[in-house]
Amino acid sequence: MSQTNRSDVPLFQVRNHHSASRGLSPHIDAVGSHQYLGYFENQHGEQVVFIYHHDSHKAVLYLGDAGWETPHAVVDGAVPDLILSDTERLWLRACWQAADRKEGSKDDR
16 A cells, blocks of 8 residues: 555545435535535435535535535524434534634644
């Protein structure tokens, strides 16, 4: 196994588990971006993607079960227009807290 740290190699990939009726899943490529990304899959196989944009300090949630093509605004670690399970809310809150770090903090890159 090569010990070279190649930045062009994806760190994480996942396949869409939802049917075509849920729309096209988002294609997310964080190369060169200022985003925090989170992924969650509940016990039913429903997938959720969290994207926090450091430049705008705003986040959205994409849910396969709610239709991939509709981003849902995250406000103070919650999504007012969705009903989430307890585990989904806990995961979302953890993503929000990890992403919403203070200005001036440095990434470990």
